[in-house]
Structures are given as C-alpha cells and as structure tokens.
Amino acid sequence: MRKTWLTLLILILTVALVAGCGGTAQQSQQGSSSGNASSDTSAPAKDSIVIALQGEPTTLDPQYPDDGNMRAVTDNVFERLMELDGRTLEPKPGLATDIKAVDSTTWQLTLREGVKFHNGDPFTAEDAVFSIKRIIDPAYKSQIAGNFSTIKDAKVVDAKTIQIITDGPDPILPKRLTKLDIVDKKYVEANPDKVATAPVGTGPYQVESWNRGVDIKIKAFDGYWGNKPAIKAATYRFIQEGSTRLSALKAGEIDLAVNMLPEYVDQLPAYKTSDGIEFTFLRFNTLRGPMKNKLVRQAACYAIDRDTLAKSLFMGYANVAQGQMAKPGYFGFNDSLKPYPYDPEKAKQLLKEAGYNGEVIQLVSERGRWLKDGELSEAVASMLTDAGFNVKLTFLSWQEWLDTLFNVEKAPDIMFSSNGNELFDMDRFYQAIIKTGGPQSTYSNPDIDKKIDAARNEMDVQKRLQLYKELSQAVYDDPFGIPLLNLKDIYGMSPKLEWEPR
Amino acid sequence: MKRYILMRLLYTVVVILGVSILVFVITHVIGNPVNTMLPLQATDAERAALKHQLGLDKPLMVQLSEFLGGMFRLDFGKSWWQQVPALGIVLHKIPATLQLVATALVIAVVVAIPLGIIAAYKPGTLLDRILTTTSLIGICLPPFWVGLMFVLFFAVKLGWFYTSGYGTIRHLILPALTLSVVPMGHLAQIVRFSMAEQLNAQYSITARAKGASDFAVLFAHALKNAATSIVTMGGMDLGRLLAGETAAVEVVFGWPGFGTLIVDTIGRQDFPLLQAEVFLVAVIICFINLAVDISYGYFDPRIRY
Numbered sequence: 163m164r165k166t167w168l169t170l171l172i173l174i175l176t177v178a179l180v181a182g183c184g185g186t187a188q189q190s191q192q193g194s195s196s197g198n199a200s201s202d203t204s205a206p207a208k209d210s211i212v213i214a215l216q217g218e219p220t221t222l223d224p225q226y227p228d229d230g231n232m233r234a235v236t237d238n239v240f241e242r243l244m245e246l247d248g249r250t251l252e253p254k255p256g257l258a259t260d261i262k263a264v265d266s267t268t269w270q271l272t273l274r275e276g277v278k279f280h281n282g283d284p285f286t287a288e289d290a291v292f293s294i295k296r297i298i299d300p301a302y303k304s305q306i307a308g309n310f311s312t313i314k315d316a317k318v319v320d321a322k323t324i325q326i327i328t329d330g331p332d333p334i335l336p337k338r339l340t341k342l343d344i345v346d347k348k349y350v351e352a353n354p355d356k357v358a359t360a361p362v363g364t365g366p367y368q369v370e371s372w373n374r375g376v377d378i379k380i381k382a383f384d385g386y387w388g389n390k391p392a393i394k395a396a397t398y399r400f401i402q403e404g405s406t407r408l409s410a411l412k413a414g415e416i417d418l419a420v421n422m423l424p425e426y427v428d429q430l431p432a433y434k435t436s437d438g439i440e441f442t443f444l445r446f447n448t449l450r451g452p453m454k455n456k457l458v459r460q461a462a463c464y465a466i467d468r469d470t471l472a473k474s475l476f477m478g479y480a481n482v483a484q485g486q487m488a489k490p491g492y493f494g495f496n497d498s499l500k501p502y503p504y505d506p507e508k509a510k511q512l513l514k515e516a517g518y519n520g521e522v523i524q525l526v527s528e529r530g531r532w533l534k535d536g537e538l539s540e541a542v543a544s545m546l547t548d549a550g551f552n553v554k555l556t557f558l559s560w561q562e563w564l565d566t567l568f569n570v571e572k573a574p575d576i577m578f579s580s581n582g583n584e585l586f587d588m589d590r591f592y593q594a595i596i597k598t599g600g601p602q603s604t605y606s607n608p609d610i611d612k613k614i615d616a617a618r619n620e621m622d623v624q625k626r627l628q629l630y631k632e633l634s635q636a637v638y639d640d641p642f643g644i645p646l647l648n649l650k651d652i653y654g655m656s657p658k659l660e661w662e663p664r
Numbered sequence: 665m666k667r668y669i670l671m672r673l674l675y676t677v678v679v680i681l682g683v684s685i686l687v688f689v690i691t692h693v694i695g696n697p698v699n700t701m702l703p704l705q706a707t708d709a710e711r712a713a714l715k716h717q718l719g720l721d722k723p724l725m726v727q728l729s730e731f732l733g734g735m736f737r738l739d740f741g742k743s744w745w746q747q748v749p750a751l752g753i754v755l756h757k758i759p760a761t762l763q764l765v766a767t768a769l770v771i772a773v774v775v776a777i778p779l780g781i782i783a784a785y786k787p788g789t790l791l792d793r794i795l796t797t798t799s800l801i802g803i804c805l806p807p808f809w810v811g812l813m814f815v816l817f818f819a820v821k822l823g824w825f826y827t828s829g830y831g832t833i834r835h836l837i838l839p840a841l842t843l844s845v846v847p848m849g850h851l852a853q854i855v856r857f858s859m860a861e862q863l864n865a866q867y868s869i870t871a872r873a874k875g876a877s878d879f880a881v882l883f884a885h886a887l888k889n890a891a892t893s894i895v896t897m898g899g900m901d902l903g904r905l906l907a908g909e910t911a912a913v914e915v916v917f918g919w920p921g922f923g924t925l926i927v928d929t930i931g932r933q934d935f936p937l938l939q940a941e942v943f944l945v946a947v948i949i950c951f952i953n954l955a956v957d958i959s960y961g962y963f964d965p966r967i968r969y
Contacts, residue, residue: 217928218920220745220746220747221746221747226747228703300713300717303714303717305701305702307710308702308703308705308706308707308710311707311710358747358748374756374920375757375760375830375920376829376830376831376920399828399829399918400918400920401828401829401918402915402918402924403828403915403916403918405812405815405916406812406815406827406828406916406917406918409815409816409819409820409827409828410826410827410828412820413819413820413823413826413827415826415827415828415829560700560931561694561695561696561699561700561933562695564695564696564699564700565695565696565699567699567704568699568711579704580704581704581705582703582704582705590705591705593705593707594704594705594707601705601706601707601708601711602704602705
C-alpha cells in the first residue's frame with residue numbers, strides 16, 4: 163500500500179517537472195506566436211473579427227433550412243423586403259420602402275431603387291417575386307415554408323412594384339416578410355449547384371470563401387446601397403462545445419462567441435446579453451386526469467417560485483414570463499397580466515378545495531434540448547411536491563418526448579416544453595398549443611377557438627390586439643399551463659470589440 | 665491464402681448487408697423523423713406533407729427494398745438534413761478523422777510499445793509499477809475531460825497550441841494527444857503482459873541459456889510472438905476510434921470529422937445519412953479485422969490460411 167502511494171507521488175512530481183521544463187524550453191516560441199495577437203490589441207482600429215458559432219451551416223442557401231448557425235452568416239449577406247427592428251420587434255422597410263394592404267388579401271410593396279447584388283446584377287421586381295415563389299414552392303421543400311403558409315401568390319406590377327396575394331386576410335404578412343431572404347433570380351437559375359455554397363445577396367457583406375469544416379469568411383460589399391459597416395471582414399468558426407468557445411475567447415483566438423452559459427460570465431473578458439426567443443413552460447392536460455380540474459391547475463400556478471428559478475438556476479440571466487408566453491414587443495402581449503405569485507399556502511388550500519387527495523401527477527420532461535431543461539424540470543417538480551402534489555417526474559429521450567408532445571392520447575398530466583416565437587406574434591402559439599386539436603394542444607374551449615381564428619384574420623390592429631388581450635386573460639384565469647422563463651442569450655466578447663446584439 | 669481472402673470478402677458483404685438491414689429496421693420503427701425536422705409549432709398538415717415527401721408513408725417493405733436497391737449502387741439518397749448525396753458528406757468527413765486517429769495511434773504506439781517492453785523486462789521494479797499505474801489511469805480517464813484539461817493548460821495558459829479548429833499541426837497535436845491516451849494505456853498494458861508471458865516462456869529461457877543477448881531475446885524472439893496480441897488490441901482500438909469514438913474529442917476541439925457527424929445525424933434522425941455512415945463503418949471494421957487476421961500469418965508462421 164505504502165509503495166503504491168510512493169509511486170503515485172513520484173509520478174505526480176515527474177509530471178510537474180516535465181511540464182515545468184517544457185514551459186521554459188518553449189517560452190520563446192510562445193512569445194513569437196502570440197505576437198500577432200498582441201499587435202492586434204495595440205492596433206488603433208481592428209476592422210476584422212473572428213466569430214465562433216455553435217456549428218457549421220449546412221448550406222448558405224438562405225431560403226432552405228431552419229438553421230440558426232446559417233442565419234448568423236446569411237443575415238449579413240442577404241436582405242429581406244421588410245427588416246425586423248431589433249428594439250420594437252416591429253417590421254421596418256428593407257428592400258421594400260413601402261408596404262400597404264390594397265384589399266383584405268392583397269399587399270402592395272414598393273421596392274427600393276439602386277440596389278445591387280454582389281455579382282453586379284441590379285435588384286428587380288422579378289427577383290422579389292421569384293424569391294417569394296421559390297420559398298413557397300412545395301417541390302423546393304423549404305424547412306421554413308411554414309412561416310409563409312398564408313402566401314398564395316406574388317406578381318410583378320411594374321419595375322418597382324409587386325403584389326403579394328394571401329389565401330385569407332393576414333395581418334402579420336409584413337412580419338413574415340422579415341424572414342424571407344431575397345435571392346438573385348438570374349444567378350439562382352443559372353447556377354443551381356452554386357446556390358448552397360457561393361451565395362449572392364444584396365447585403366452589406368459578401369461571402370469570400372467557405373472552407374468546409376474550417377471557416378466561412380465574409381467581407382464588406384463595396385456596392386452596398388446603405389451605410390457601409392465599420393467592420394470590414396469577419397471569419398466564422400464552428401465550435402460546438404461551449405467551454406471550448408470560452409477557452410478560445412480567453413486565448414484570444416476569437417472575438418465573439420455565441421451561446422455562453424451563465425456560469426461562464428465571471429470568466430468572460432467581456433459579454434453582452436439579449437433576450438432569447440424561447441419561453442419554457444409547463445403544459446397541463448386539461449382534457450382528462452387530475453389537471454382537468456381548474457382549481458388544481460391554479461394551485462400548480464401558485465406553487466412555482468419563478469424568481470428563485472431565474473436567480474438560482476440561471477444566475478439571473480432569465481426573465482420571468484409575465485403570466486403569458488410573450489414579452490413586451492410581441493404582438494398580443496398583455497401588459498395587465500402578472501405571473502401568479504408564489505404562494506404555497508394558497509396552493510395547498512386550492513388543492514383541498516378541489517378535493518385532490520394525492521393522485522399521481524405525471525410530469526414528463528426531457529434533457530439536453532434547452533439550457534438546463536433537466537434541472538429546471540427537477541426544480542419545478544420539487545416545488546410542486548412541496549405544495550402537496552404527488553408528482554412523478556419522468557425524463558424521455560428527445561424522440562419519445564416529441565412523440566408524446568404531438569400525440570394527445572399520450573399526453574401526461576403536465577409536460578415540460580419550450581416555445582420559440584420567431585415572428586414575435588401570438589398567432590402561432592395559440593394555433594399550436596391552445597386551439598382544440600392544435601398539434602400540441604391539450605386544451606379545448608370553443609369560445610377561445612373562435613377568438614383564435616378571428617385574431618388570425620383580423621386586419622384591424624386595435625381589434626386584433628383586443629382579441630389577444632382577451633385570449634391571454636382567458637388562458638391565464640383557466641390556466642393552459644405555466645409560462646416559466648424567457649432565457650437570455652449570452653455572448654462572450656473580446657474586450658476590444660464594440661458590438662450590440664439585436 | 666487467395667481463397668481465404670475471397671471467402672472473407674464474401675463474408676464481409678454478408679455482415680454489411682445484415683448490419684444495414686438491422687439499422688434500417690430499427691431506425692424506421694423507433695421515432696418519427698418528421699417531428700425532429702420540423703419546428704415544434706408546425707401544423708399536422710405540414711407534418712403529413714413532409715412525411716409523404718420523404719416517402720415515409722410507404723409500407724416498410726417497399727422502403728426497405730428501395731433502400732437495398734440503392735445501396736448496391738452505393739446510392740444512399742440525399743441527406744434529408746443537408747440535401748446533398750449522403751455518401752459524399754460521409755466521405756468528405758473521413759479524412760479529418762483519419763488524420764486524427766492515425767496521429768493518435770502513432771503517438772500511442774511510439775510511447776506505449778517501448779515503455780511496455782521496458783516494464784516487462786524489469787517486472788516488479790518501481791518503473792514497472794509507475795507504468796502499470798499510469799496506463800491504468802489513462803484507460804480510466806474520460807477523453808473529453810482530458811481534452812478540456814489539455815485545452816486549459818496547453819492552449820489557454822501556455823498558448824502553445826490552438827484551443828480548437830482544423831488545419832495546421834498546432835491544431836492537430838492536442839486532439840491527437842487526447843485521443844491517444846486510452847489506446848496508449850491499452851497498448852502499454854497488453855505489451856507489458858504479453859511480453860512478460862513470452863519472456864517467461866520455455867523458448868526464451870532456452871535462448872538465454874544458449875547465450876543470446878537480452879536485445880535478441882526481446883526483439884527477435886519475444887516481441888514477434890507478442891505481436892499477435894498487440895496487433896489485435898491495436899486493431900480493436902483503431903476500429904473503435906474510427907467508428908465514432910472520436911466524437912467526444914472532436915466536439916471538444918471543434919474538429920470537423922466523422923465522429924461529430926454521427927452524433928449530429930443521430931440527433932437529427934437523418935436516415936439516408938445514418939445508413940451511409942453505418943455502411944462505411946461496417947466496411948472499415950471488416951477490413952481492419954481482415955488485415956489483423958492476415959497479419960497473424962506473418963507474425964506466427966504456424967498460422968496458415
């Protein structure tokens with residue numbers, strides 16, 4: 163036994179010694195290699211940066227995939243007819259300078275003049291119409307076609323005017339257009355095999371090279387119609403592992419890293435946050451079982467301490483949802499709602515009133531899809547247990563979880579889920595999760611269904627807002643579930659970088 | 665010999681066919697890839713449309729026969745996720761992983777074989793004990809953890825290597841070193857024990873008795889006889905690494921290889937791509953096994969095919 167310890171001790175000493183020797187021997191080489199980095203620091207203005215994404219885009223054809231890694235690149239390379247205002251979350255003019263509804267199903271857009279594609283082609287009405295028709299063509303199988311499901315057709319009116327025809331009144335068409343990248347018709351038709359790798363857009367940057375597996379380089383486009391960007395060139399690298407992105411940032415290899423964990427913030431040279439689009443929530447099965455009883459559901463709402471979840475699990479890098487799956491800026495946000503207060507006594511009292519006597523409540527969740535989803539589910543389960551619920555928490559694999567989510571027959575009493583709202587509009591949430599028979603719905607109320615459909619087609623902004631106000635209040639009073647947290651995106655930055663997330 | 669290799673190749677075809685059918689059936693029975701591919705808020709109509717486009721609404725036997733027909737032409741179809749031919753994606757990712765695995769194995773062999781021989785030559789000494797303990801620790805350390813420690817120490821603190829990425833030798837060293845730890849441990853152990861066994865064998869004692877030098881006994885007699893077990897272990901490690909065990913290390917180091925691709929593919933339930941990967945892994949493993957078996961004949965002339 164003593165000999166083993168001695169062996170280990172000698173071993174450790176040897177390792178330390180070897181490491182120490184290596185250190186001095188290699189020191190000079192280290193100095194020269196980091197020389198480049200340090201000269202960058204002292205340079206007055208660095209105009210190129212390196213950005214680490216979580217994965218490599220699969221294609222740079224911006225109309226095809228549902229891929230955030232690609233978006234990070236193509237959002238700078240392509241433009242849309244309407245652009246999203248990052249502050250108000252409202253659409254603003256992009257490649258179209260004006261948009262107006264001609265009648266309930268026809269929108270007319272005036273296009274910007276003097277816009278060029280990276281290859282020199284002028285941007286025309288033909289390009290706009292082609293881009294719209296391409297993305298809604300079922301044969302093209304765009305993964306984001308669902309965003310444009312209301313668009314029936316598009317046509318050229320004259321050189322600088324187009325019309326978009328919807329299959330019914332669609333009040334959020336301008337918002338939909340902020341997701342529709344405009345491609346060069348001539349280029350796409352002439353080079354079908356280059357579209358995925360050598361994209362041509364009208365944006366402030368053009369793609370310089372894509373070295374598969376290694377990086378994508380973009381550079382400022384000289385012929386850009388708008389304000390020229392301050393940063394002249396950027397390199398995107400692909401580092402899946404969060405702690406490696408952190409290391410690369412600390413080692414000065416990159417200037418900007420996406421998706422940093424709250425735990426990393428202390429170690430980050432600099433960082434910025436922005437509100438994410440995902441809202442985690444618990445979905446109640448209101449169709450059968452113990453959660454059918456409204457009082458039991460309300461009890462669950464009182465049992466969750468949302469502030470503690472945000473503070474202890476996410477170190478404050480999360481906002482508590484305001485009693486709804488939306489935040490200010492989303493169309494349909496109801497500013498008079500507040501989350502149910504944390505009141506375990508009230509929860510117990512409601513349970514008693516409801517006549518709940520310890521029936522098992524199934525809580526189904528999964529692990530690994532969203533940040534700390536497993537920990538969040540465990541915390542929620544223990545809060546429910548403390549309030550008197552007999553909770554049985556089950557974790558499923560992602561595939562099984564999806565099957566359970568979409569199959570109303572398999573619906574557990576409570577399901578942990580998350581909902582991303584890319585259009586910042588409440589239509590899709592209500593259609594998918596509240597409306598009777600919606601793909602994720604375990605809720606049913608004919609009055610509410612009517613309002614959901616009315617809101618979808620209501621062209622009057624005030625009337626539409628009023629409908630969503632009533633809807634959010636209704637599913638709050640007769641709870642569909644518990645909106646939990648809206649996580650923040652954390653970006654790690656080099657201290658040299660000046661940048662604001664959108 | 666020719667006849668043996670021919671038989672083995674035939675056998676390989678059967679194995680690949682069996683593995684492919686097994687994976688096909690398992691993937692098509694478990695889970696619904698349409699759910700994975702579409703956003704959560706997609707409507708039922710969108711789901712049904714995609715299912716039809718992918719041909720997943722056809723009877724399983726029809727899908728299977730289409731798949732097998734394609735496989736014989738080496739056509740696995742287009743990846744659902746990337747919309748390009750699946751086999752091309754896989755072949756594109758293989759060189760980076762080969763480079764990593766080859767470097768790791770070279771490091772492992774160069775370090776482990778001499779150390780193993782020394783340990784076997786002087787059994788029971790301090791050096792022997794150090795080597796046996798270290799190699800055991802090496803086998804037990806999870807590679808992703810080793811990788812993270814290497815990154816923190818050699819890349820962030822000392823700045824000798826890059827934390828991640830692909831391209832130069834400064835990108836290659838850390839992941840290769842990380843990956844070499846486990847096979848190094850395996851090899852050192854197997855060399856140590858098989859050499860010790862050979863050195864205690866009758867023929868070694870006889871050789872010493874007739875006055876052969878230590879060097880001759882070690883390298884001319886014992887090592888060649890120990891080689892069959894060393895090559896077997898090396899072949900197993902090589903197969904394991906190529907079949908996706910590099911994934912954790914590739915993820916930590918942002919290495920654009922086959923390991924990360926497999927993990928991504930499984931997560932996305934991209935059946936055509938998964939089939940192409942399984943096919944290629946099966947081919948690689950079969951050929952490594954064949955090479956190992958043929959090498960036995962070289963190291964041990966008693967083995968004849």
